[in-house]
Amino acid sequence: MAMNHVKITLLINKIMAYFNRYIQITISEYGPERFERSDFFIAVEAYLSDSCSLVARKFKADLGRDRKKPQTSVDDGQEIVDTFNHAMFWWYDYTEYPRGNVFSWSPGDEKRRFYRVTFHRNFHAFKRDVPSPFTARNRQRRLFTNNPSNRWGSGEKTFWSHVAFQHLATFDTLAIDPTEKKTIIDDLIAFKDGKDYYTKVGKAWKRGYLLFGPPGTGKSTMIAAMANFLEYDVYDLELTAVKNNTELRKLFVETTGKSIIVIEDIDCSVDLTGKRRDKKPRKKSSRENDNMTLQPMEAEKDDEDTKLTLSGVLNFIDGLWSACGGERIIIFTTNNKDALDPALIRRGRMDKHIEMSYCCCEAFKLLASNYLDITENQLFELFGEIQQLLEEVNMCPADVAEHLMRTENRDADACLQGLVVALRDARDMAIKEKEKAKEDVEKSMGKEEIAGTK
């Protein structure tokens, strides 16, 4: 009897499948772990917002970050009809809310978002031979910036705003010492291909870079070149908009893999250095000397909700939370490395320290080739002098590049002459400043001598 029932059910299913010529696939925002957003879901989300916005009819609008320009995105529950390789796809976005007032740390438990796509099964039959709609086009990478928490909304994905990442910098256009450049590229390749290695040694798949150097030496440009090289998204984390450690943790959980998280000018962002010194002395374990505790003491528990502390940032980098997702690069930039707390930049946290320095001869050659299309051979008349001057004068690549820009219809020769004049001026100024400093020292020594004889 039971056997017959099973057979009938199978038969009904077969008949239904015969008449229903459509296949439906549901893509959940969070994977089975319910902790990290699914890459597949993110790919679909990016595909729909970038490629299908023209065919949607309902949009939701919000004022952008500057609160001036309205930004639109496809509305929830809106069906989008898309065509790909002559096949029709019906996309549908829906949300399920949990029953009862369950609070959870895990974002996937709060509410669950899904994309559902329906298409004719003929497409399914030959889909192995054709690219899927969201992998066919180059994925548009994104530049995220964190929103202040008063704009986060209830459970909405409003922690980060994003725009298309369109920075054109590459390692080919980045003017730094070629040996250093090769080391950095090799390091990035080792990281990108290093999933098995990181698993083997039991480390979270992440890498920290500290970029330090004077303004205009290419720190931000280097980040863009790295992102373009790795094809990662960029999360530009503005620490001044983060009120406390809890917010920082939430923001981190909302980042995805294959991304670079950047904190620019970390020394200026917030006062992360003073926290440890402010604390009253008490018995501490050696680990607590860093104020780096995953289970904060009572005073630190208060800090979790009220302040952004060094401890919060350290946890962010290498604590429990950073272990929950893989393939992330964290980059700090600073003009003043010495102002940073050593705990923040010790190896293991910031694995590689990269000094971005003033324009050297090799960097100049690359800039000349990029900006003026000229090689070393074509430069020979001025090259000796420029080389000599660059050794004597500190000029950042941004300033050199500015002189090499073909503005006001200047030709290559005029640009180079302009650069030589600027370098000579800078050298003369440096000499004068040096002489003045010497005079000041001699004067003050003279005064001390006079005071001593009195």
Ligand SMILES: Nc1ncnc2c1ncn2[C@@H]1O[C@H](COP(=O)(O)OP(=O)(O)OP(=O)(O)O)[C@@H](O)[C@H]1O
């Ligand atoms: N090493 C470099 N190679 C190529 N271009 C450079 C380099 N350094 C600077 N530039 C040019 O100068 C501009 C400013 O550089 P960038 O913003 O990367 O400097 P920065 O080190 O981040 O400065 P800041 O410390 O002020 O943030 C860039 O848009 C780029 O065009």
Ligand SMILES: [Mg+2]
């Ligand atoms: Mg910068």
